[in-house]
Amino acid sequence: MATPASATQADVIVVGAGIVGASCARRLAERGLRTVVLEREAAPATGSTGRSAAGVRVQFSEEVNVRLSAASIAEYREMPEAGYRPIGYLFYVPHAQWDAHLDAARMQQRLGMPVEILDPAAASRIVPADVAGFAGATFCGMDGYVDPHGITMAWLAQARAAGATLRLGAAVQAISRPVTRWLAETVDGRFEADWLVNATGAWAGELAAMAGLRVPVQPARRMVYVTAPMNPAPAYPLTVDLDTGLWFRSERDRLIFGLSNPDDTGFVEGVDWTWLETVYESALRHFPWFETLSIDRRASWWGYYETTPDHQPVVGAMPGAPGWYNVCGFSGHGVQQAAAIGRVVAQEIGGEPAFVDVAPLRIGRFASPARHAERLIV
Numbered sequence: 001m002a003t004p005a006s007a008t009q010a011d012v013i014v015v016g017a018g019i020v021g022a023s024c025a026r027r028l029a030e031r032g033l034r035t036v037v038l039e040r041e042a043a044p045a046t047g048s049t050g051r052s053a054a055g056v057r058v059q060f061s062e063e064v065n066v067r068l069s070a071a072s073i074a075e076y077r078e079m080p081e082a083g084y085r086p087i088g089y090l091f092y093v094p095h096a097q098w099d100a101h102l103d104a105a106r107m108q109q110r111l112g113m114p115v116e117i118l119d120p121a122a123a124s125r126i127v128p129a130d131v132a133g134f135a136g137a138t139f140c141g142m143d144g145y146v147d148p149h150g151i152t153m154a155w156l157a158q159a160r161a162a163g164a165t166l167r168l169g170a171a172v173q174a175i176s177r178p179v180t181r182w183l184a185e186t187v188d189g190r191f192e193a194d195w196l197v198n199a200t201g202a203w204a205g206e207l208a209a210m211a212g213l214r215v216p217v218q219p220a221r222r223m224v225y226v227t228a229p230m231n232p233a234p235a236y237p238l239t240v241d242l243d244t245g246l247w248f249r250s251e252r253d254r255l256i257f258g259l260s261n262p263d264d265t266g267f268v269e270g271v272d273w274t275w276l277e278t279v280y281e282s283a284l285r286h287f288p289w290f291e292t293l294s295i296d297r298r299a300s301w302w303g304y305y306e307t308t309p310d311h312q313p314v315v316g317a318m319p320g321a322p323g324w325y326n327v328c329g330f331s332g333h334g335v336q337q338a339a340a341i342g343r344v345v346a347q348e349i350g351g352e353p354a355f356v357d358v359a360p361l362r363i364g365r366f367a368s369p370a371r372h373a374e375r376l377i378v
Contacts, residue, residue, distance in 0.1 A: 007190040010036040014197045018049035019148050020334050021199035022155040023342030029162035040171035045152040048201045051303025056336045057089045057143035058113045061104040061375040067356045072339035081154035082146045088237035089143035098135035105138045115140045127239045129286045148335045175211040197325045202304040204328035217329040219304040221264045226299035229253045244282035247378045271302045305332045310373035315361040
């Protein structure tokens with residue numbers, strides 16, 4: 001079949017203008033590759049990126065995630081648009097998880113991360129808690145949060161300055177590979193390239209299905225509840241209770257907090273106010289002062305995680321589909337790892353070895369029962 005004469009020619013099509021797609025587009029364009037970014041919404045960063053709780057951390061159980069996050073934080077630290085705030089992450093750890101958590105903390109330390117191992121009393125001086133049931137805690141002061149929207153917009157501007165084209169309102173309606181190149185058909189026209197990068201987040205499985213491919217990514221709704229202003233303003237790091245899964249951190253004069261509902265999957269929209277009761281019950285187990293907090297319903301929000309069976313991203317070329325590259329399924333860690341991932345994608349598409357070995361993140365791992373899941377999921 002001949003290529004339609006009206007198809008816009010490129011070297012790479014990046015589908016998705018969230019923070020991961022923007023990072024890829026920037027790095028690819030800087031290499032001189034003709035790059036087209038297709039975004040179905042009217043503005044970038046309006047999906048999971050714009051609704052993220054914006055945390056960045058190096059405290060993971062899998063080495064590849066530590067390395068990707070550390071490299072990304074190093075870039076955010078030097079990027080004014082990132083608004084990097086190193087307020088730290090504090091993990092409270094119950095006895096049942098302590099040995100495995102210690103192993104992860106020592107791995108992080110071996111990689112040069114400034115992770116501190118604390119006893120419960122020391123941790124409670126950072127964030128007050130009823131520490132009964134906790135074996136200990138870890139804290140890392142380089143962890144914190146950033147401005148995902150600012151990062152995305154800056155990277156897209158750099159991508160365009162390097163020659164990339166950004167098409168907004170360009171929902172992909174069909175994907176095919178007539179001969180040796182990918183053809184993406186949108187409401188905004190046809191686009192053809194040697195490579196197609198699937199950076200569509202929670203929609204990555206749906207995009208792949210258009211091309212007859214299976215990528216095991218599904219959406220999971222997550223809530224971010226916001227308190228009314230507090231006086232005095234709180235000054236808490238992002239705190240994770242590994243007993244219940246509760247997380248919270250300071251946001252100016254408020255707290256933001258949440259707890260994942262494992263049953264809340266699929267493309268369901270809106271804040272789930274019925275889940276708040278479960279979140280409060282979980283919070284009161286170790287943080288009785290939560291009883292004094294009131295909620296600002298208008299300030300609270302929701303967004304999607306893009307989850308995989310092992311809570312690890314899918315990164316790399318698709319077996320049996322030459323030129324298709326997946327970069328999705330970050331399970332809540334896309335903002336944390338986007339800077340490094342853009343470099344990895346550009347290096348591998350450019351025929352070079354990646355600066356971080358992402359072999360554990362290849363899609364082929366799902367065929368093996370021996371794969372490792374990321375345990376430190378919030």
